[in-house]
Amino acid sequence: MTRLLELLAVGLSLGMLYALIAMGFVIIYKGTRVVNFAQGSLLALGAYAVARIAPSAGFWAASVAGIVITVAGSLLIRFLLSRARGHDHMALAIATIGVDVVLTTELTRRIGPDVLSMLDPWGAATVRLGGVTVPQARIAAMAVAVVTLGLLLMLFRYTGWGVAMRAASADAEAASLMGIRLGRVATVSWMIGGALAAGAGVFMSTFPSAGLDSHASTIALAAIPAIILGGLDSTHGAIVGGITVGMAKSLTAGYGSELGFLGAGFGDVMPYVLMVAVLMWRPSGLFGTREFIRV
Amino acid sequence: MLEVGRLAVHYGKAQIALHDVTLTVPDGAAVAVLGANGAGKSTLMRALSGALGHHRGTVDEGTITYDGRSLRGLDAAGIVAAGVVQVPEGRRIFTTLTVEENLRAGAVLVRDRVARTRRRDEVYELFPVLAERREQRAGLLSGGEQQMLAIGRALMSGPSLLLLDEPSLGLAPRIVGRIGEIVREINRQGTAVLLVEQNAAMALSVADTAYVFEVGRVRLSGPSAELRKSDEIRRLYLGGDAGPEQHGPTKPGERAPARWSA
Amino acid sequence: SSKATETADSSSGTKTGPGVTADTITLGALTDLSGVFGAQGKIIVQGNQLYIDKINAAGGICDREIELVVKDHGTDVQKAVSLYAETEPEVLGYVQMLGSPITSALDTDITDARTLTVATAWSSTLLKNPDMIVMGNTYDVETVNGIDHLVREKDLKSGDVLGHIYFEGDYGNSALQGSTYAAEELGLKLEGIQVKATDTDLTAQVTTLKSRGAKAIVLSVGPRQTASVAGVAASLGYDVPLLANTPAFDPSLLSTSARSALEKNLSVMTSIAPFSSTDEGPREVAAALPEKFPDTQPNSFVNLGYASALVYAEVLDKACENRDLTREGVNTAFRQLKNVDTGGLTSALDFSATGRQPSRQTYVTKVDSSVPGGLALQGPATESETAEGYTSAG
Amino acid sequence: MSCPTSSWWRCSCGGRPGSSAPGSSSVSDRTNLVSRVLPAVGLILALMVPFYLSGFWLLLGVMVMAAAIGAIGLSLLVGTAGQLSLAHAFFLAVGAYAYCWFAGAPGPGGGGITLTGLELPPLLAAVLAVATAGVAGLLFSPVAGRVRGLYLGLASLALVFLGQHLLFNLSSVTGGFNGRGVPELSVLGFELTGRDPELTLLGVPFGDRERQWYVALVCVVVASVFARRVLAGRPGRALVLMRENETAAGVVGVPVSRYKASAFVLSSMYAGLAGVLLAQAFQRVVPEYFGLVLSVEYLAMIVIGGLGSVTGAVLGAAFVTGLPSLLSHYSGLLTFLAEPGTSGVDPAVAARLVFGVAIVAVILLEPGGLVALGRRLRLAVRYRADAAGPGDPGSPPDPVGHSALPPQDMTTASS
Amino acid sequence: MSEDTILRVDGVTVRFGGVTALDAVSFEVAKGSVHAVIGPNGAGKSSCFNVLSGVYRPVAGSVRYAGRELVGMAPHRIAALGVSRAFQNLALAGDQSVAENLMVARHHLTRAGFVATGLRLRSARNEERRHRERVREIAGFFDLGDRWDVPVGLLSYGERKRVELARALAAEPELLLLDEPVAGMNHHESWAMARQIRRARDEIGVSVLLIEHDMPMVMALADRVTVLDFGRRIADGTPAEVSADPEVIRAYLGADEPTSDTTAGDDSANAGSGTVGATTDGTATDGTTTAEHV
C-alpha cells in the first residue's frame, strides 16, 4: 500500500514535468495550429542557457536570462515561419523539424560529454507529504504549471486573447477580417510557448534528474501522449495529460516485475496504449475541441 | 469616404479579376454592387478588406483611400482598426467556437466591456435565434443561422464602413426583409455600407447608388432609382415574373444531356 | 565503363589490399559526432588521433603513414550503413565503430569484407565476429567481477536482494546475463528493471528496489541515470552500494547535485583504466591530451581511443612482420596477438581465439572528484573466482 | 464555403497553394512532350548508372529508391486520402521483418536467441511480406474511422512504439535487439540482390549493389506509375473528396470506411515493399532503426516533396535520405572546418546544420514542396521565354468569365 | 406506397441534445415531380435532407424510396440507389478541377478499383473515357464547359454552386435533392438555373426535391410544396395553396404579398410555436436519444 502511494507520488511528480512540457506544445498549437517539433530543442536551449549563466549570475538571474534567450529563440522560429509563402500547417510543422536539427546539433556540440547542473536552490531537497517523499524541485514545477495555467485562464477570461487565439486557428482569414492581428497572436503564443519550454527545460534538468546533457531534446517527445490525452488545444488538458502519463509510467515501472508478461520495458509503451484507449473513447482527447463536419 | 480609383487585381498567375474599377462610397451612404457570378464583386470586397493575400490575389494598380488615408498598404486587421469591416462571402464563421464566442471574436478591437455587452445584446435582439443557440458550436447551425451570425459578428466591432458580401444568401424571405431593414437602420445611424447582393430588389431598395459589374469592370453605375428603371437591370436582376422559359441558358446552343444508359 | 575493379597488388615484397598504398595505411572511424552520443564519440576520436600522431611521429608502420578517415553516423543506422559502403573500399579497417545498433547492423558486412574493426562497446554478442576487436572484457564478465567484488568488500550476502537497472538493448542484456549468472552463483535474489535512455528520473525504479529491500544496485545505464539513481537513493535515505558499468559514468556528473552520493557509494567496473591511473599508458595519455586538445576534460574514454589505436597498431606491426597487409593478412596477424600490453590502459589482451574474452580482468574504480577523470583505481585488474566459471552465451 | 474543421493540414479554403494555374492547356503540347521525354531520358540514365558509379553511390541510390516507394505510399495516405499517419516506420518494419521471417532459416541468432523462419522462396516471401504489411494496415484502419487529423497522426505513433517493443521482445522472430540477417532475394538460385553467381557485364562486375540497383529501379518505376494512375483515376478522386469532406464523400457515393481501409492497406503495402528493399540494402534489420525518427522523416519527405504528389514523394525521399549522406560525403572538402574530434564545427556537424537549414529553406520558399518549387521555376522560365518571343507581353491575358449583359451601348448615369 | 410516389417520408424525428430539428415530419414526393421544401432558417430542411441521404439517423420514423427503407442505410448505398444531392454549403474538392469534381459523382456507376486503375486495364480505360464524355456533356449543360480544367477553389461562389449542381446531376439520379440551388445567383442566373432544373426533370426524367428560399422560383418550379417550421410540417400543398396559408405567411414569408422577394416587415420574429399543420400525423416519440452521424 505504501508502495502504491509512493509510486503515485512519484507519478505525480514526474507528471508535473510532462505537464510543463506539454503546455508549451499546446499553447503554440492553440495559437498557430503548428505542432512545434523544435520544442525539445528549445527546452534544451533554455536549460543550457541557465546552466551556463548560473555559475556567474546565480540561479534566478540565470533563469530570467534563460527564459529571455529561449523566448528569443522561439520568436526566431515564429519569424522564420511567417516568411513562408503560405499557411500550410503541416509544412510549417516540418519546417520546425529543420530548426530542431540545427538547434540540437549545435547544442550537442556545445554541451559535449558534460552533464550540466542548474545550480538551483532546491538541489536534492525533498519534502515528506503524508509518508511519501516528493522532491522540492518538482513541487516548484507544479507551482509553475498551475500558476501558468491560472494566468492563462485569467488572460483568456479578462481579455479577448483566448477567443482571438481560437478564432485565428479556426479560420485565419476570417479572424483577420475581424481585426484579429494574426501576427500578434502568433507572437504571443510563441513567446509563452518558449517561456514554458525554458521552464520545462530547467525542471527537466533538476533533481531527481542529474542535469542537462546532450540527450535532453529527445526527452520532450515523451510528452506527446500527454498532449494527445489531454487534447491538443487544451491547457488544462496538458496538465491532466501530463499527470496521467507520469502516473502510468511510474506505475508500470514500479510494478514492472508483476507486469513482466508484457515484455521488458513496457513502461514506455504504456502511455501510448493509454493514449489510444482514450482516443477511441474521446477522439479529440479529454478536453480537446471536438472536430465535426456538418453538411 | 471610400474612394477606389482605377483598381486592378489579379489572382495567382495572370488571372485578371478586376480591371480599372473606380467607385466611391460617400460618408454615410449605402452603395450596392450588382453583377453576374464571377464578375469580380467578391474580389473587390477582398481588395478593400485586405483579404486578397489569403486568396493569392494582388492589387496591381489603383488607389484605395478611406477618409483620405490609403488602405492599400494596410493588413486586414489594420483596415478593421480604420473602421472598415467586411462580412465575408460564404459566412466564414468560426465553426469550432460557440455562437457567443464568435460574437466575442468580432469585438476584439472593442476595449469597452459595456459597449461590447450592449452590442451583443443588440445582435441577439436582431437575431433571437442566435440568443437561443448562444452556447452551440457555430458549425452546427443551419445555413441561414450561420449567415445571421456572420452579420452579427461584423456588427460587433461597430464599423464606420460595413462591407457586406451577399448578406441575404440563404436567408428566408422574411429575414431577407429584415436584413434590408437592418442595413438601412445601420446606415441611418451613420455607418456607410457597401453591399454586394444578388437580391437586387433588396439591394436597390437599400442603396442610394449602385454599380453593375461585368467581367471585372464597372459596366454601369448610377442612382438606384434610375438603374431600377433600366430594362436590362429589370430583366437580369429584378425580373418581372417572367418564369423560367424566358431565361435561356447563358450560352445558346447547349443541349440537355440525354438520359444515360449504362 | 569508367568503373575500376579492385585488385590487390603487391610491391616491395609486402602484399597489400584496400586502404594500403606504398606510403599510407588508411583506417576508418565510424562514430557519432553530431548525434546523441556525439560527445563520447568525439573524445574517443581524440584518443585515436593522439596515438596515431605518436606512431606517425615515430615513422609510421611498415614505412607507411597512418591516416584516419573519420565519418559521422549520428547514431543513425541507415547513415552508418551507407557510410560503411562509402568508406569500406578505401580503408583497411576501422579503429572505431561506435553504437551497438550500428555494429549489429554492419555485422555481416564486416565479416564479408573482412574489415578488422574495433567495436567501441563491450557486449558479448560482438565476440563471435572474427573481425571484431573488443577492448577488454565484455559487460557480462565486467558485471560478474563487479558483483563478486560487492560480495567480498561490501557485505552483500547470500540471500540478499540485488537490484539491477539496465538499458534495453545489447548493453543492458549483456550485463543482465552477467548479473543473472553471478546472482545464481552467489545465492542472491536478482531484481532487474529495464529503462530507456530517455528516462532521466528514476525515482519509481529506486523506490521499487528500496521496497524490495535490495542491498546493492548494479547500473548498466547512462551517466544521467546513474546520477539520478544515486541522488534519489540518497534523498530517500537509502544507503546502498552502487556498481556501474563502463558507460554508466562520466566525470561531469561530479558537478551535479549527485556528487556526494556518487562519491560515497558508486564503484565503476571497467576494463579501461581510469584517466588518473599512474601506469605508463595512462600517464602518456594524460601528458599528450592537453597539448593537442586543450579543451577536453580528462575522461577515461580518451584512454579507450588511445588503446584502440594502440592495439590496431600492434596488429599492423605484426602484419608487416608477416609481409601481408591485405585484410586477410591483417586478420591473421590479429589472431596471432596473444598478449598485447597496453601499458596499463587496459588489462592484458589476448585475441588469439574468436568467441573468447580478450581479457577477463576488470579494474575496480571508485568515484573521487579530487583526481582528474573522477575515477580512482582501487587496485590492479583482476578476475574474480566467480567469473572463472562463466562463459558468455553470445 | 465554410472551412471543414477536419482539414488539419491547411488553414483555409480557397486555392490550394501551388495548385496549377488555370489555362495551362495552351502549353499542354509542350508540357506533354517534356513529361514524356524527360522520364524516358531519366530511365535510360538510371539504367546506365551501375556501369559508372561506385558502391557508395549505388547503395545511396537503392536507399533513396526504397525510401521513395515508402514515401509514395505515405503520400497516398496523407496527401491524398487525408489520413495523417506517423506509423509508417511500423509498416516498414512489418515488411522488412516479415520478409526475413518468411524467407529466413531457423537457427541460432545473436545473444543466445534461437530464430525461427519459414524458408520460403525469397520472391514469394517478398510478396507475402508486402501482403502482411497490407494486412497490418487494414487492422489499423478502424482507428481512423474514429480518430481524425493530428489526433490520428499521433495515435498512429503508438504503433511505432508498440512495434518497437514487439521487435525487441519477440526475439525468436525478430532476433531481438541485434536484429536478424536478411536472406538474399533470388530466383532459381540467381541472387537478385547478392553476389552469387558471380556476374560480369561489359567488364563491370555485377555484385550485390549493382543488382540491388536494378531491383529497386524496377520497383520504384512500377510503384510510381501505379500510384500515379490510381491518383488520376476513380479511386484517387474518391480519396480526395473523402479528404476534403468525409460526409459529402459518403453522400456522393464513396464508401468511406472501405476507402479509408484501402488507403491504409495500399499505403502500408508500399511501406512493406520499401521495407523489403531497405532490408536488402542493409542486409541486417535492427529494431532501433524503425523508430519515431524514421516515421517523422517519412512525413518530412512527403511534405518537403509536396503533399499528394508522386513526383514530390520521390523528390522528398531523395532530399531527406540522400542529402545528409551527400553532405557528409563532401563536407571533407570544406577545409576551413575544424578537424573531427575537436570541439569546433567539424564537417559532420556542418553537414547536419546544412541539412536542417535546407529543410527550413525549402519550406519557406515553397510550402507546396519541391514539386511546386520546380513548377514555379519552370513557369518562370517559360514566362521569360514567352516574353522574349513574339506577342505583346504587356497585354493581360483574357479574363475568364462570361458576359451577362449583352454588349450594347447604354447611357451610363454617372454619379 | 403508390406507383407514382418515389419517396415517402413518414414521421421522421431528429434531435440534437435539446434541439428537435425534425418533429414527426411526413410528406410524399411524386415520381417525376418537382417538390419543394420551404421554411424559415433552422426549420430543419437541411436536416431532413441529411436524413434522406443517410447522414443523420432519425430517432423515429421511416423513409421509403422506391420500395426500400433508407433509414439505417449507409450514405453511399443510398447514393447507389439513385438518390443524389447538392449541398447547401458547398462540399467540393477545392484543388481538384471541375472535371474531377464531376467525375467523382460517377463513383457508383463505375467499377474500376485500385488494381484495375493502377494497371490501367482496358476495362478501366474504356470506362473512364465513356464517363468522362458524358460528364463533359453535363458540364456543358451547366455552362461549365470552359471551366473544365480549372481547380474549383479558384471559381467564384456562384460558379462553384453550379459545379455542385452539375455534380448532383452527374450521378444520373432518379431523385435529385437540391439544397438551395440558386443561393448566390442573380435573378437572371437563378432563372436560367431553374430552367435547367426543369429540363432535367422533363428531359431526363428525374424527380426533384428542392429546398429554396427564392419564392418566385419555388412558385414557378414546384408542383408541390411542404413547409416546415421548428421541425414541424405546418403546411403541404400546391404552391398556390401554400402561399396563401396564413400560417406560412406568418412563419415564413412574413409579407402580405407572399411571392415577393423584396423587403417586408415583420416584428414577431420568434412566434414560431404555433399550431401544427393540419395534415401532420404527429407520431409521438419519446426519443431521449439524439440523432447521430452515421
Ligand SMILES: Nc1ncnc2c1ncn2[C@@H]1O[C@H](COP(=O)(O)OP(=O)(O)OP(=O)(O)O)[C@@H](O)[C@H]1O
Ligand atoms: N482565389 C482565386 N484564384 C484565382 N481566381 C479567382 C479566385 N477567386 C476568384 N477568382 C476568379 O476571379 C473572378 C471573379 O471572382 P469573384 O469571386 O470576385 O466573383 P463574384 O463577382 O463575387 O461572383 P459570385 O457572385 O459568384 O460570388 C472569377 O472569374 C473567379 O474565377
Ligand SMILES: Nc1ncnc2c1ncn2[C@@H]1O[C@H](COP(=O)(O)OP(=O)(O)OP(=O)(O)O)[C@@H](O)[C@H]1O
Ligand atoms: N449536427 C447538428 N448538431 C446540433 N444541432 C444541429 C445539427 N444539425 C442541425 N442542427 C440544428 O437543427 C436546426 C435545423 O437545422 P437545418 O440545417 O436543418 O435548418 P434549415 O432548415 O436547413 O435552415 P436554413 O434554411 O437556414 O439552411 C438548426 O437550429 C440547427 O442549429
Ligand SMILES: [Mg+2]
Ligand atoms: Mg462573390
Ligand SMILES: [Mg+2]
Ligand atoms: Mg439548410
